[in-house]
Amino acid sequence: MIQLDVNGKQQQLDVTPDTPLLWALRDTLHLTGTKYGCGEALCGACTVLVDGAPMRSCSVPVSAVAGRKITTIETVDKHRVGKAVQEAWRTLDVVQCGYCQSGQIMSAVALLSRNRKPSDSDIDNAMSGNLCRCATYVRIRAAIHEAAKALV
Amino acid sequence: MNTIENLSRRRFLQGSAGLTLGFCLPALAAPAAGPGKAGEGAVGPIHFEPNAFLRIGTDNSVTVISKHLEMGQGTYTGLATILAEELDADWNTVRVEGAPADAGRYNNLFWGPAQGTGGSTAMANSWEQMRRAGAAGRAMLVSAAAIKWRVPATEIAVRDGVVSHAKSKRRATFGELAVAAATLPVPTDLKLKNPKDFRLIGKQAKRKDSADKTSGQARFTQDVQLPGMLVAVVAHPPRFGATVKSFDAGRARAVKGVVDVVQIPQGVAVLATDTWSAKKGRDALSVSWDESQAFKLGSDEILARYRELAKTPGLVAHQSGDAGQAFGKAAKVIRASYDFPYLAHAAMEPMNCVIRLGDGRCEVWNGEQMQTGDQHALAGLFGLKPEQVSIHMLYAGGSFGRRASSQSDYVLEAAHIVKAIGGKAPVKLVWMREDDMRAGYYRPLFHHALEAAVDGNGQLSGWRHRLVGQSIMAGSPFASGMIKDGIDLVSVEGAANLPYAIPNMKVDLHTPQDIPVPVLWWRSVGSSHTAYSTETFLDQVAAAMGRDPVALRLELLARHPRHAGVLKLAAEKAGWGTPLKPGLPGERRGRGVAVHESFNTFVAEVAEVTVARDGSVKVDRMVCAVDCGIAINPDNVRAQVEGAVGFALSAALHGEITLKEGHVVQGNFDGYPPLRIHEMPVVDVHIVPSTAAPTGIGEPGVPPAAPAVANAIAAATGKHLTRLPFNSAELAA
Ligand code: FES
Ligand code: FES
Numbered sequence: 001m002i003q004l005d006v007n008g009k010q011q012q013l014d015v016t017p018d019t020p021l022l023w024a025l026r027d028t029l030h031l032t033g034t035k036y037g038c039g040e041a042l043c044g045a046c047t048v049l050v051d052g053a054p055m056r057s058c059s060v061p062v063s064a065v066a067g068r069k070i071t072t073i074e075t076v077d078k079h080r081v082g083k084a085v086q087e088a089w090r091t092l093d094v095v096q097c098g099y100c101q102s103g104q105i106m107s108a109v110a111l112l113s114r115n116r117k118p119s120d121s122d123i124d125n126a127m128s129g130n131l132c133r134c135a136t137y138v139r140i141r142a143a144i145h146e147a148a149k150a151l152v
Numbered sequence: 153m154n155t156i157e158n159l160s161r162r163r164f165l166q167g168s169a170g171l172t173l174g175f176c177l178p179a180l181a182a183p184a185a186g187p188g189k190a191g192e193g194a195v196g197p198i199h200f201e202p203n204a205f206l207r208i209g210t211d212n213s214v215t216v217i218s219k220h221l222e223m224g225q226g227t228y229t230g231l232a233t234i235l236a237e238e239l240d241a242d243w244n245t246v247r248v249e250g251a252p253a254d255a256g257r258y259n260n261l262f263w264g265p266a267q268g269t270g271g272s273t274a275m276a277n278s279w280e281q282m283r284r285a286g287a288a289g290r291a292m293l294v295s296a297a298a299i300k301w302r303v304p305a306t307e308i309a310v311r312d313g314v315v316s317h318a319k320s321k322r323r324a325t326f327g328e329l330a331v332a333a334a335t336l337p338v339p340t341d342l343k344l345k346n347p348k349d350f351r352l353i354g355k356q357a358k359r360k361d362s363a364d365k366t367s368g369q370a371r372f373t374q375d376v377q378l379p380g381m382l383v384a385v386v387a388h389p390p391r392f393g394a395t396v397k398s399f400d401a402g403r404a405r406a407v408k409g410v411v412d413v414v415q416i417p418q419g420v421a422v423l424a425t426d427t428w429s430a431k432k433g434r435d436a437l438s439v440s441w442d443e444s445q446a447f448k449l450g451s452d453e454i455l456a457r458y459r460e461l462a463k464t465p466g467l468v469a470h471q472s473g474d475a476g477q478a479f480g481k482a483a484k485v486i487r488a489s490y491d492f493p494y495l496a497h498a499a500m501e502p503m504n505c506v507i508r509l510g511d512g513r514c515e516v517w518n519g520e521q522m523q524t525g526d527q528h529a530l531a532g533l534f535g536l537k538p539e540q541v542s543i544h545m546l547y548a549g550g551s552f553g554r555r556a557s558s559q560s561d562y563v564l565e566a567a568h569i570v571k572a573i574g575g576k577a578p579v580k581l582v583w584m585r586e587d588d589m590r591a592g593y594y595r596p597l598f599h600h601a602l603e604a605a606v607d608g609n610g611q612l613s614g615w616r617h618r619l620v621g622q623s624i625m626a627g628s629p630f631a632s633g634m635i636k637d638g639i640d641l642v643s644v645e646g647a648a649n650l651p652y653a654i655p656n657m658k659v660d661l662h663t664p665q666d667i668p669v670p671v672l673w674w675r676s677v678g679s680s681h682t683a684y685s686t687e688t689f690l691d692q693v694a695a696a697m698g699r700d701p702v703a704l705r706l707e708l709l710a711r712h713p714r715h716a717g718v719l720k721l722a723a724e725k726a727g728w729g730t731p732l733k734p735g736l737p738g739e740r741r742g743r744g745v746a747v748h749e750s751f752n753t754f755v756a757e758v759a760e761v762t763v764a765r766d767g768s769v770k771v772d773r774m775v776c777a778v779d780c781g782i783a784i785n786p787d788n789v790r791a792q793v794e795g796a797v798g799f800a801l802s803a804a805l806h807g808e809i810t811l812k813e814g815h816v817v818q819g820n821f822d823g824y825p826p827l828r829i830h831e832m833p834v835v836d837v838h839i840v841p842s843t844a845a846p847t848g849i850g851e852p853g854v855p856p857a858a859p860a861v862a863n864a865i866a867a868a869t870g871k872h873l874t875r876l877p878f879n880s881a882e883l884a885a
Contacts, residue, residue: 016408023428032375033368037500038585042821045500073368089366093358093787096795097224098365099500099549105366124830131821133500133550134224135798137832139791
């Protein structure tokens with residue numbers, strides 16, 4: 001049994017300790033907003049926040065995050081920054097297929113939580129680990145600036 | 153909402169021909185809503201056919217049923233916009249639902265009797281149909297109000313989901329009239345709006361899927377969980393054509409969570425209670441493969457063969473004038489040849505499919521793009537009738553053509569697994585990224601050879617274009633219509649119909665039959681390579697003639713006003729002819745243009761690039777002009793072109809699937825890297841105002857992007873790149 005703190009709830013999971021956090025979230029806790037894209041920390045679709053920092057959940061075993069605060073897309077709107085990012089994404093209709101967008105949003109939330117006025121190159125640095133095959137990058141960039149404005 | 157479907161709608165579900173608009177009613181069953189037209193013979197394209205595209209709830213909800221897959225291209229929003237426009241619905245109350253698999257009601261009107269999504273046809277084939285569906289609903293609501301209020305229908309107005317009669321000051325919402333409207337006959341004589349009265353079409357209708365896709369609530373195939381469901385991960389053959397010789401499942405079965413291991417025609421499947429256990433089990437399998445029949449060539453050898461083939465004449469796809477004579481008399485001949493690699497679609501959601509068998513039925517959950525083809529394939533495997541295969545069309549995490557598998561490949565793989573376990577549990581087949589990238593169904597590798605003749609008067613007098621590459625349509629359900637006299641029309645699209653006024657032209661094609669690498673349509677299909685070779689070669693010709701690329705094109709496009717229109721617009725918005733701001737020391741900058749028609753949509757793009765000393769290319773800005781007829785959702789047109797530019801640049805800068813001795817080299821995003829945010833240019837999109845019927849926008853932004861960039865690189869460096877993806881070593885200063 002592994003104990004995880006996910007979205008403010010304590011969860012007991014009967015999974016092997018090597019199970020990546022991604023699959024524990026998706027298949028055991030049925031939090032399917034976090035996506036699988038590559039399994040190798042190459043695409044960012046699986047990004048969640050662990051103690052506020054972005055992590056590729058496909059490449060972190062559950063044993064490594066036991067007891068740490070994990071936040072997923074499902075509760076992102078419970079936090080001021082998350083709400084602002086989500087709103088900006090909706091205002092600008094960023095999404096296309098949407099599959100990468102949970103990860104994009106989590107990375108953007110992490111960025112704006114530590115940097116309220118990111119420059120374009122801050123955005124490049126923080127977001128370049130998140131692939132979008134639909135290439136919604138123009139709007140991702142614009143939405144991050146938009147959210148930053150709303151957070152002033 | 154407490155609703156049931158009315159009788160007519162239920163009659164459909166029972167398989168008998170009935171009608172059309174399903175008004176959603178509370179509690180009691182409403183009388184049947186009058187006769188529809190189903191069964192009255194074949195329905196031609198773009199005629200109103202009995203449909204079930206609309207439900208109105210007593211809670212004022214307006215549900216539009218989408219017959220097309222939402223895979224990012226904005227179809228759900230687009231179809232709903234068209235219908236809601238004619239219905240005069242309140243956009244905020246409109247929601248969209250995916251249609252079931254039922255080609256009788258939901259066929260693609262451009263595909264005859266088949267249901268499916270592709271070829272940028274969703275808006276174009278549905279335009280009239282959705283307008284009529286909305287107008288019929290509106291007319292029935294108006295009639296219901298007229299009867300209730302005893303006023304002439306002509307005095308009734310509808311706006312934003314409210315029906316009103318000014319003189320008597322009466323008003324009612326759609327929901328309040330739904331019950332009464334459902335009892336009325338469906339009108340056949342419909343009046344559609346004058347486009348100048350549009351309030352949603354051409355305006356800003358927000359995407360319907362934004363909320364769910366920004367909260368983790370959107371449901372993709374990957375997210376399906378059914379009671380008792382098993383997850384399957386498969387060991388696939390290491391080469392195309394290899395089969396299982398034998399396998400040892402001992403270590404796989406020892407993995408906690410693994411429930412079963414079965415052999416299927418596609419390999420060996422490990423079934424487990426969850427994805428991670430299934431993957432661990434798959435990785436623990438030891439399989440020995442029979443590779444005696446496997447394909448063992450590499451991309452280099454395939455290319456070498458194609459180059460040899462290109463020395464001999466192929467089947468003629470287009471001929472006008474006398475090219476032989478033009479080249480015989482030419483004052484100058486320009487030549488170039490091009491190599492295009494295999495490309496994977498690499499949709500962000502790897503292929504997957506959920507299938508449940510039982511009670512003489514097969515139930516499928518899938519980002520479903522080819523309903524009719526998949527229904528037949530599954531029915532064949534299970535010994536069912538196609539209508540016993542029901543399909544839940546979920547959101548697709550991208551496709552770019554991949555989910556429209558001509559052979560139902562991954563869907564059948566899931567089905568074989570369910571069959572191998574005797575249907576005892578529902579199965580979710582999950583492909584890991586490597587399974588997806590190595591499964592084939594690529595954009596075919598192509599080789600092109602081009603020649604142009606310039607006559608003594610300095611005029612472009614001849615053009616010869618030879619293409620070598622596998623057929624996509626061969627063996628697909630579209631083969632009979634799309635292969636004419638041995639020519640796969642999509643192999644030569646964009647080349648055989650080159651719009652330029654060149655008096656003597658010849659386009660011919662070799663279609664190698666002995667390369668078994670599975671190939672498939674990849675966003676923009678043939679135009680993904682023909683636009684590149686034709687548009688960059690024309691720039692080489694322009695350079696040789698000492699002509700400006702835009703001026704030469706405009707001269708040659710005198711009889712193609714829509715091509716010329718987008719070209720002028722893009723050139724003007726990009727400041728064509730004005731000097732570019734110079735780069736930093738050592739940097740070379742350039743501007744390039746390309747124009748191309750695909751799927752009846754016209755797109756011109758002007759690229760601005762910076763080439764660094766080491767030859768690396770940064771695309772700074774793309775200025776795009778689009779003529780897609782009436783732009784149903786201008787913001788979505790912009791979004792699709794932005795995305796298309798990024799998609800095309802992924803291929804131009806990085807994209808290559810390589811075979812080595814029959815093995816696919818790349819397996820994940822390290823070897824096959826899509827564009828990342830820091831590589832994305834600024835994209836300006838300009839839409840040509842139009843009153844023509846809408847055409848597609850999912851694909852047409854792709855073809856001009858790479859050639860525009862290549863032409864910009866040539867302007868900056870003098871080097872014309874003829875091999876994709878670009879090799880920065882060729883550009884080092
Ligand atoms: S799935 Fe974790 S980074 Fe791609
Ligand atoms: S929206 Fe499709 S991958 Fe990003």
